[in-house]
Amino acid sequence: MWKKRFALLLAALLGLPAGGAAAITVGVAPMARESDWRMVHYDDMFAAIKTEGWALMHDGPSTKVEDQEKALRRYVSQGVDCILLTCVGPTGLEEVLQEVNEAQIPLILIDRFPACMDQIAYAGAFRADFVEEGRRMAYWTANYLESAGRGDEEINVVILEGTTGSSAAEDRTTGINEVLAGYPNLKVVGSQTGNFTRAEGLAVMESFLKSIDKIDVVLAENDDMGLGAIDAIKAAGKVPGKDIIIVGCDAVKNAFDAIVAGEMNATIECTPLYSGAVIPLIKGLEDGSITPSREIMNPVEEAFCIDGGIAYTADGLLSIKAADVIDQRVY
Numbered sequence: 001m002w003k004k005r006f007a008l009l010l011a012a013l014l015g016l017p018a019g020g021a022a023a024i025t026v027g028v029a030p031m032a033r034e035s036d037w038r039m040v041h042y043d044d045m046f047a048a049i050k051t052e053g054w055a056l057m058h059d060g061p062s063t064k065v066e067d068q069e070k071a072l073r074r075y076v077s078q079g080v081d082c083i084l085l086t087c088v089g090p091t092g093l094e095e096v097l098q099e100v101n102e103a104q105i106p107l108i109l110i111d112r113f114p115a116c117m118d119q120i121a122y123a124g125a126f127r128a129d130f131v132e133e134g135r136r137m138a139y140w141t142a143n144y145l146e147s148a149g150r151g152d153e154e155i156n157v158v159i160l161e162g163t164t165g166s167s168a169a170e171d172r173t174t175g176i177n178e179v180l181a182g183y184p185n186l187k188v189v190g191s192q193t194g195n196f197t198r199a200e201g202l203a204v205m206e207s208f209l210k211s212i213d214k215i216d217v218v219l220a221e222n223d224d225m226g227l228g229a230i231d232a233i234k235a236a237g238k239v240p241g242k243d244i245i246i247v248g249c250d251a252v253k254n255a256f257d258a259i260v261a262g263e264m265n266a267t268i269e270c271t272p273l274y275s276g277a278v279i280p281l282i283k284g285l286e287d288g289s290i291t292p293s294r295e296i297m298n299p300v301e302e303a304f305c306i307d308g309g310i311a312y313t314a315d316g317l318l319s320i321k322a323a324d325v326i327d328q329r330v331y
């Protein structure tokens with residue numbers, strides 16, 4: 001790569017250690033900023049790249065695959081040392097990813113993967129287990145109802161889905177429905193996308209409240225939509241967290257505040273913090289101490305709710321009381 005050779009030459013001329021900090025340039029594909037999760041994710045990653053003294057190339061935000069394609073092509077032509085990719089959609093990058101591979105630029109996949117990932121080379125892949133997160137939302141709900149003496153009640157559930165076609169949304173919906181199938185008294189009476197945004201979560205919840213007589217539970221596939229649902233429920237004269245149970249996903253700070261205020265009942269964690277895994281990987285790839293892995297790495301995640309102590313997995317892991325840990329949360 002010409003860029004690296006130039007950096008090494010410059011380092012030699014300036015008397016810096018070869019392979020010194022500034023020798024690494026990371027290209028980050030543009031992506032939308034639809035949620036608190038996404039904001040925290042990029043703040044964390046960009047701050048970590050800066051701390052290393054590395055150069056960052058980033059054209060963002062965008063929801064268009066064409067913009068991602070253009071940016072990746074530019075990163076290839078400029079010879080970056082590494083590319084971080086979160087796909088806006090599962091398809092459309094097949095060709096440019098071949099070009100990334102041909103240029104032998106290490107590609108690190110984060111959070112949303114391309115459908116063609118089995119056909120390409122990548123150096124590492126990190127994301128949450130979204131199906132399991134959906135299961136956890138449903139397990140928590142069923143066990144919470146049971147603990148409140150409502151285990152046999154007919155319960156109407158609405159789902160606020162994430163962006164259609166995104167793995168985070170599709171997989172969470174799969175996990176939710178898989179578990180709810182085991183609880184015939186929990187019926188899904190509405191399921192619609194709110195695109196992972198607070199504004200659309202609010203709008204969809206408003207229309208559910210108008211068209212569905214009885215809603216007992218909202219399963220929001222991210223916290224932002226859950227917070228939007230709270231606004232809609234209040235506007236309809238109902239009490240969120242009491243008249244209607246609200247379960248979110250991500251465990252962002254705003255959800256913690258809502259839980260502690262009693263307006264949201266639970267959130268299932270999905271960490272946006274990947275720099276702690278990605279930065280060491282980039283360093284290891286650079287110095288040869290780490291070889292690319294095709295294994296998908298899932299972070300360890302928990303669940304948080306008003307009182308704690310509700311089982312949220314098939315094997316009975318217990319949720320944590322949000323108020324007990326809110327001060328230690330970093331996002």
Ligand code: GYE
Binds near residue numbers: 036038111224249
């Ligand atoms: O849950 C949501 C965001 O892909 C895990 O996308 C991510 C999801 C996250 O907009 O808030």
